[in-house]
Amino acid sequence: MFKKILIANRGEIACRVAATARRLGIATVAVYSDADANARHVLACDEAVLIGGPAPRDSYLRHERILEAALATGAEAVHPGYGFLSENEGFARACAQAGVVFIGPPPGAIKAMGLKAESKRLMEAAGVPLVPGYHGSDQDPALLEREAARIGYPVLIKASAGGGGKGMRVVAAAAEFGAALASCQREAIGSFGNDAVLVERYVQRPRHIEIQVFGDSQGDCIYLFERDCSVQRRHQKVLEEAPAPGMTAERRREMGEAAVAAAKAVGYVGAGTVEFITEQDGRFYFMEMNTRLQVEHPVTEAITGLDLVEWQLRVAAGEPLPLRQDELKIHGHAIEARLCAENPDANFLPSIGTLAVLRWPSHVSFRRNADAQALHDPAPVRIDAGVGEGDAISPHYDSMIAKLIVWGEDRAQALARLDRALTETRIVGLHTNAAFLRRVVNSSSFAAADLDTALIERERAALFDAAPLSLAVAAAGVAAHALALERAGEDADPWSRRDGWRLFGGAARRFELDHAGAHHSVLLERGHDGAATLTAAGERLAFASCPLGNDRYDLMLGERRLTLEVHAVGESVTVFAPEGSALLREVDVLAHAGEAAEGGRLTAPMPGKVVAFLAKAGDQVKRGQPLAVIEAMKMEHTLNAPSDGTVKALRFAAGEQVAEGEALLEFEPA
Structure with a gap:
């Protein structure tokens, strides 16, 4: 086994790899950019090396600088994580030439699976099922249009060197093909420097199911079951779960064996994922192979009790696979939610800013980044994060804040735990998709496991047009927080009280609030007898509040009693209630009079x-x-x-x- 490795990545995956290395007694070296000088992954490792400026091309994509750091620190191997250089054939070759082990597949396997058209020709030869289509090298537009007619509309045009949804168009009829092809090629050349495309039959209501495979240098290869990654936005995954709902033992075996055949066709070593597009009747077709560890690997760990990073390290060190295929078992059900800094209501526009508040669920014990606890004893909730409260989400890197992974004895229990965990997650300071994820989890389609890649569009009304937290409840939270601030610092002297008491009459305070796209005036009135009322949107309700500590308040609002959590950052106030949350803006009328x-x-x-x-x-x-x-x-x-x-x-x-x-x-x- 290695004595020291360098982790050529950042964020939660770098923290994740460091945690396993620490458990195995392996020293770790972090690399970091100027923007990441105080990042969590730097603190998680035993030593760290600055490699360049904030932009990835100036730091995390500089493979020569990373190799210099590995050699200078005596690292025997490099773990690339995912993204950045993890699927870079040139980097894998450079590691080998420098005498440093690349903890990943051989360069030839990366190259073979890097181009969609070439990989599909290899898969066809290996007997792996393919979507009917054209994957040839002749890119004459007239030929491509004839092939589309042969396949039958609708068809999907995809950039051969593409990924992440770029260079991809669905064409419903022959009259649309020419314009769609030109558009796809322009985007492909701009994103990948290669305008080659392939044309395939467009599968209606497809599911996205992937198989985790593992190969060793002795020639053995196994599959560690499947993950369903059908819930996507912008062709990017949102929720992933294992095992796939509705998967039969026979279909699992067929897909697993096909994935192993795909891996063996390219001499695969290490962790990889073979992705399939599947029809609702269970028929499946090879889509692509990701030659690295996947973001969603924790759900596989949760149902198998295995540490996949440990397996990567052992296989890269020349050891055989720790288990045979017949020794692997599925236990329970796991779901992963990707918490991202983005605004779902603005077409998932990424958000940047400081994590003024970052609090994880407290109702159950949870594990951070697969720490010293044994993975065969899965925690109900696991958090994989590379940031903490007070850290910033910058524009230079991916918008993911953390991965929230839940495990249950069955899918129903996992769903309930995920809903509760999302309800108790507190992120303040920027837009996030936490509330959106909770709506997805509670949507009729996801709850019933009626899955396909268009689920979010199909459930659009429930996911994007949901009723916001009521103005009365949101305003009550603002008022409770304001009263608590007023009372702060009071002592026994009755003249220091700030509760609005008057010798004659009562006191009133007006709040100008922007809520759910509209402006409202809210009135808090406190009477001579201490009783208070809150008037919002024409509704006048009895009001009383009591601070519970840690930004929590016990409230009476009309005939309701509820507990709210309130966080104020500048003019923004975030109110968390049992039925949801609201982001309000408390407007200072004088300050904004000239706007x-x-x-x-x-x-x-x-x-x-x-x-x-x-x-x-x-x-x-x-x-x-x-x-x-x-x-x-x-x-x-x-x-x-x-x-x-x-x-x-x-x-x-x-x-x-x-x-x-x-x-x-x-x-x-x-």
């Missing part, structure tokens, strides 16, 4: 680069019309006109960098 006179300005939601302006100075535009496109956090974001009006001036040019909050253009509402 209306400034005119409208469209500002950058985060640091990024201006891709294009879709209107010019002097243009009259309609509400919702796209005005500008910026690129940030690996994604493009379109800014739309907030109302009918006129574009007065553009403040930047295409290609220029902008800071968060900078006005991209001046806009005058009609």
Whole structure:
């Protein structure tokens, strides 16, 4: 076994690998960028090396700098995690040439599975089922259109070198094929430098099921069952679970054996995932192979009781696989939710900022990053995170905050635990998808395991148009928090009381709140006898509050008694209630009195680069019309006109960098 390894990654996966290495007595070396000098993964390792600037191309993608760090610190092997250099054939070869073990598959396997068209030709030769389609090298548009007609519409055009949903188009009819192909090729050349595509039959209501495989250098290969990753947004996974609901033992064996055949066809060694697209009747087709550890590997660990990172280390050190296929068993059900800094109501626009509050569920014991506890005793809730309270989510890297993994004896218990865990998770300081995930978990389709990759679109009304936390409850939380601040520092002197008592009459306080896209005036009145009422949206309710500590309050609101948790950061107030949460803005009327006179300005939601302006100075535009496109956090974001009006001036040019909050253009509402 290795004595020291370098972890060529950051965030939760670097912390995850470090935890297993520590348990095995292996020393670890972290690498970090200027932006990550105080990051959790740096503190999780025994030593660390600065490798460059904040942008990945200046740090985590500099394989020569990473290898220099490995050699300088005496690391015998490099664990690439996932993303960055984990599937980089050149990096794997460079490690071998430098005499450092790459904890991953051979370079040839990475290359073979790197191009979709080439990998599918290999799979066809290995007898692995493929979606009917064209995977050839002849890219003549007329030929591609003829192949689409042969396959039968609808078809899917996919970039051969693609991933992450880029360079992908669904074509419903022949008349749409030419334009869709051109668009797909433009996006493919821009994203991957390769405009080659493949054309396949578009599977209706597909499920996305993947098989975890493991191979060793002795030529053995096994599968560690399946994960269902059908719940996706923007072709990216949101929830993953194991085992796949409705999977029969026979189908599991067929898919597992097909995955092993795929791995053996390329001489695979280490952890890998063979991804299949499946029809509702169970028929399955090879999609691609990820030649690395997956983000969702913890659900496989939870149902098998195995530490997959430990297996990676042992196999990379030349040891045989620890178990045979017939020794593997499934125990219980596990689900993983990806908690991300993003705004689901703004088309999942990534969010950046400081994690002013980050609190995990406290009602059950939980494990962080597969620590010293044995994995064969699965915890009900596990948190894999690379950040803590007070840390910042920057624009330079992925928006994932943490992975919340739950385990239960069966799917029903796992669902209940996930719902409770999401309910008790507290993240304040930026937009997150926590509330959205809870709605997905409670949607009729997910609860009934009626799964396919269009589940989020199918459940759109329940997921995006859900009723917000009522104004009365949200305002009660704001009022309770304000009263607690007023009373802070009171002592025995009756003249120091700040509860609004008056010798004659009562006291009133007005709150100006932005809630659920609308502005409201809320009135808190306290009478001479100490009784209080809260008036919100025309409803006047009896009100009383008692602080419970740790930002929690016991409230009486009308005839209801409830416990709320309230966190204020600047003008923003987040209220957590049993039925959900609300983000409000407490408006200082005097401070914002001059805002209306400034005119409208469209500002950058985060640091990024201006891709294009879709209107010019002097243009009259309609509400919702796209005005500008910026690129940030690996994604493009379109800014739309907030109302009918006129574009007065553009403040930047295409290609220029902008800071968060900078006005991209001046806009005058009609």
